[in-house]
Amino acid sequence: MPKVTYIEPSGNQVEIDVPVGWSVMQSAMSNGVEGIEAECGGSCACATCHCYVESHADVVPAAGETELSMLGNVVAERKPNSRLCCQIKMTPELEGLVVRFPDAQS
Amino acid sequence: MTKPIVIIGAGQAGLQTAEALRAEGWDGGILLLGEEPHAPYHRPPLSKAYMLGEYSEAQLTIRGAEALAKKSIELRTGTRVAAIDRAAGEVVLAGGERIAYHGLVLATGSRARPLPFEGGTLPGVFALRTLDDCRAISAALEKAEGVAVIGGGFIGLEFAAVARKKGKPVVVFEAADRLMARVVAPLISDFYAGLHRRNGVELYLDAHVSGIAGRDGHAFAVRSGTGVDFVADLIIAGIGIIPNVELAKEAGLECEGGIVVDPCGRTADPRIVAAGDCTATRLADGRLRRLESVQNAVEQGKAAAAALMGREKPFLAPPWFWSDQYDVKLQMVGLSAGHDRVVVRGSVDDGKFTAFYFREGRLIGMDSANRAQDHMAGRKLIERGLTPTPEQAADESFALNALLA
Numbered sequence: 001m002p003k004v005t006y007i008e009p010s011g012n013q014v015e016i017d018v019p020v021g022w023s024v025m026q027s028a029m030s031n032g033v034e035g036i037e038a039e040c041g042g043s044c045a046c047a048t049c050h051c052y053v054e055s056h057a058d059v060v061p062a063a064g065e066t067e068l069s070m071l072g073n074v075v076a077e078r079k080p081n082s083r084l085c086c087q088i089k090m091t092p093e094l095e096g097l098v099v100r101f102p103d104a105q106s
Numbered sequence: 107m108t109k110p111i112v113i114i115g116a117g118q119a120g121l122q123t124a125e126a127l128r129a130e131g132w133d134g135g136i137l138l139l140g141e142e143p144h145a146p147y148h149r150p151p152l153s154k155a156y157m158l159g160e161y162s163e164a165q166l167t168i169r170g171a172e173a174l175a176k177k178s179i180e181l182r183t184g185t186r187v188a189a190i191d192r193a194a195g196e197v198v199l200a201g202g203e204r205i206a207y208h209g210l211v212l213a214t215g216s217r218a219r220p221l222p223f224e225g226g227t228l229p230g231v232f233a234l235r236t237l238d239d240c241r242a243i244s245a246a247l248e249k250a251e252g253v254a255v256i257g258g259g260f261i262g263l264e265f266a267a268v269a270r271k272k273g274k275p276v277v278v279f280e281a282a283d284r285l286m287a288r289v290v291a292p293l294i295s296d297f298y299a300g301l302h303r304r305n306g307v308e309l310y311l312d313a314h315v316s317g318i319a320g321r322d323g324h325a326f327a328v329r330s331g332t333g334v335d336f337v338a339d340l341i342i343a344g345i346g347i348i349p350n351v352e353l354a355k356e357a358g359l360e361c362e363g364g365i366v367v368d369p370c371g372r373t374a375d376p377r378i379v380a381a382g383d384c385t386a387t388r389l390a391d392g393r394l395r396r397l398e399s400v401q402n403a404v405e406q407g408k409a410a411a412a413a414l415m416g417r418e419k420p421f422l423a424p425p426w427f428w429s430d431q432y433d434v435k436l437q438m439v440g441l442s443a444g445h446d447r448v449v450v451r452g453s454v455d456d457g458k459f460t461a462f463y464f465r466e467g468r469l470i471g472m473d474s475a476n477r478a479q480d481h482m483a484g485r486k487l488i489e490r491g492l493t494p495t496p497e498q499a500a501d502e503s504f505a506l507n508a509l510l511a
């Protein structure tokens with residue numbers, strides 16, 4: 001299973017095996033990673049799964065239209081590498097992905 | 107040893123309250139009791155992506171066992187609370203076991219309203235509320251020859267869209283003269299009626315269903331008030347929900363279309379709070395606000411946890427909600443009821459628009475179809491009491507975010 005490193009707001013790093021086909025959000029939530037709320041459960045409707053993608057910039061598929069629109073009003077600072085991690089599906093190419101969660105989601 | 111805080115109901119609200127209690131600094135025991143055999147899971151995908159088969163059951167879980175253990179939240183699934191003994195400060199489980207509580211959280215959610223007519227409980231007739239319902243419906247859907255949905259609300263319509271995507275013939279009956287009438291304005295209802303019809307749904311408004319006919323012990327047809335039979339072997343009851351207030355009521359707590367709480371989630375008993383679908387919030391002006399949504403479950407959960415810790419964190423933000431049908435994401439914020447003017451931004455024909463609702467010149471609600479940027483700005487505008495002019499609202503070149511700066 002590909003591994004993802006999650007960086008919590010405290011700076012603490014958590015490495016998790018994410019099943020292929022799962023979203024980067026789902027593993028963070030089910031493992032209790034700090035810094036993500038994901039209220040809508042991956043419907044791209046809440047924007048509380050905001051993360052900064054710190055690696056694999058060229059490999060992570062681009063954000064869709066709804067996601068980009070939602071990112072326009074996230075609570076923490078929006079940066080060029082901001083994503084909603086419920087929209088990033090795990091693939092073997094993303095082995096070693098690093099994402100960082102912001103200080104606030106809501 | 108200090109007594110734990112006991113939470114009845116391991117759904118979105120119960121889980122949120124448990125986690126918020128930790129965030130508020132409660133370091134005693136937390137006991138999360140849930141009647142369902144599953145760890146807390148996301149309900150919205152049951153009528154959307156999950157029903158379509160886009161992901162697995164494990165992916166529905168909100169928090170896994172390890173995540174709960176990390177926060178020392180003890181989850182007991184398959185455990186029904188039968189009574190609350192307020193005098194003793196104990197809950198009584200269905201098996202007779204008594205558990206003393208330091209504080210008690212009622213997060214019992216709601217259940218589907220049963221169909222009030224003949225044949226409403228025949229095999230082949232389902233409500234869509236739980237993962238187990240969803241499993242049974244998915245299996246039936248694969249084999250179904252005809253699908254009928256009774257009730258044109260969000261859940262029924264989302265299911266209708268899924269059934270159409272799977273190529274099944276679908277008929278929808280709605281008693282009112284428009285879809286989702288309780289929540290959205292006529293403009294949105296009409297848009298959705300068109301959307302469903304274009305996707306091949308046979309839609310009947312003002313439709314009175316008188317019963318369900320069976321054959322060989324299985325649902326066979328939906329009988330309309332005019333005596334016409336619509337053949338269907340999979341029938342979804344989507345006529346609304348009933349909040350689970352019985353435990354609270356029997357324990358002598360005030361219930362009025364929900365367990366009555368203040369905006370901080372408090373009941374009249376200082377040791378008992380409530381959150382989520384089971385509640386009705388008494389606002390400062392005396393009105394009751396009843397919401398059935400994830401946002402409400404999450405925000406009331408946070409408020410209720412704070413209240414048990416003696417802090418006031420009222421949930422008064424404007425409500426928001428979403429619904430996915432076909433390729434349209436509808437996002438709603440505020441309340442459109444009572445508006446005296448509607449302004450549209452974007453194109454209804456293209457399925458990309460936002461309806462802005464004004465009352466006396468002030469923005470009170472917004473419904474956005476595939477315009478998430480408007481919705482997200484709207485949440486902040488309405489929460490802060492800011493309002494664009496109707497002209498600004500209609501003008502796509504005017505950035506709503508400019509009002510937030």
Ligand SMILES: Cc1cc2nc3c(=O)[nH]c(=O)nc-3n(C[C@H](O)[C@H](O)[C@H](O)COP(=O)(O)OP(=O)(O)OC[C@H]3O[C@@H](n4cnc5c(N)ncnc54)[C@H](O)[C@@H]3O)c2cc1C
Pocket residue numbers: 114115116117118119120139140141142149150151152153185186187188213214215216234235236261350353381382383384398399400401403426427428429430
């Ligand atoms: C199919 C479907 C689609 C939805 N789509 C959306 C959507 O798109 N957007 C949105 O915002 N909302 C949506 N909702 C609504 C949202 O899921 C609910 O508002 C939310 O789940 C409410 O959470 P809750 O914790 O209050 O109640 P629930 O999730 O109902 O949880 C309550 C739990 O308490 C348990 N319980 C009850 N009584 C007892 C007892 N005596 N002892 C022990 N346990 C007990 C129940 O078994 C249940 O598991 C949808 C709901 C459904 C069913």
Ligand code: FES
Pocket residue numbers: 025038039040041042043044045046047048049084085086087
């Ligand atoms: S979980 Fe809600 S937008 Fe990602």
